[in-house]
Amino acid sequence: MDAINDRWCLHIVRAVAFGASRYTDILREVGAPRDVLSSRLRKLTASGILQQHSPEQGRPAGYELTRKGRDLGHVILVLKRWGDTHGEDGVPQVDFVHDGCGAVFVAEVRCQACGEPVRSGQVSVHPASPGC
Template sequence: MEDVVEASWTDPECPVARAADLVGDRWSLLIIRDAMDGARSFTDFQQRTGIARNILTDRLRKLTAHGLLEHVEAPTGKRRRYALTDAGKDLFPVVVTLRQWGERHAFEPGEPRSVLVDAHGAVVPDVVPAAADGTTLTSDTTSVLKAPS
C-alpha cells in the first residue's frame, strides 16, 4: 500500500476508518473471504459471490492496488490468478471475528449456516481480544488515544 495514496480518507487519523475505506464494502470482504477459502481466478470469485463482472473487476483492481491481493502466474500461464498478500492474510482474524459476530447476531436459532473448522475438524473458538495479562478486553475496558495534532 505504500505506493498507493488514497485521495480522501474518511477519517485520516483513524485506523478503523482507513481499514473500512480499503475493505469495508461487502464485495471486498467477500472477495477476501473467498481468497482465504481458495478462490484464485476471476471466474472463481464471480461464481462464488454472484457479483456483477464490472463490480468484481473494480474490486479486484482496488484490492490489488492496495496490496491485499497480488497477481500470480497461473499453472497454465494463460490467465491471471490472484493470491492474498501478507496484508491480505492479516485480515484472517478480522474475517473470523466478523463471521463469529454473524453467527451470534445474524441468524435465528437453528437456522442453517456454514461453520469454520480447523485442520482437525474442530470448530474454531471465539476470537476474543485480550490484555497482556490475558484478561478479556471490551469496549468498556479500552479507550482510543488520539494522534497528536
C-alpha cells in the first residue's frame, strides 16, 4: 500500500494501463503538477510497478506496467465497478470489452476454491498458511 498511498499513484497506474506511456501523455491524463508527476513516476518505478522502456522500432521512450503493475490493474478494475455502482450522476463511464469474446467485462471477486462471488462480510481473517 505504501507504493500507491497518495492521491496520484493509482491515477498514474490507470493512465498507463489504459495506454498512456509517454510522460506528456500521462501528464495530460492525470493532471498532476509536473514535479509531483515526476516524483510519483520515480516512486512507482522504484517500487517495481512501472518500468521505463527505451525507444525501439518506432515506439517512443516511456513507461509501461511491470507484472506487478498489471496485477495492480486488477484492483483498478474492481474499483471501476465500485465507481460505476456508486458514482455521481453525470460522470461519464466507459466499458471494458473482453478481447477474447467481445462481451463487456465486469470485474468480480470470486473464491478461488468454489468459484462463487465473494461480497463484503462473507470473509474472515486468519493468519496466512505456510507457503502463501
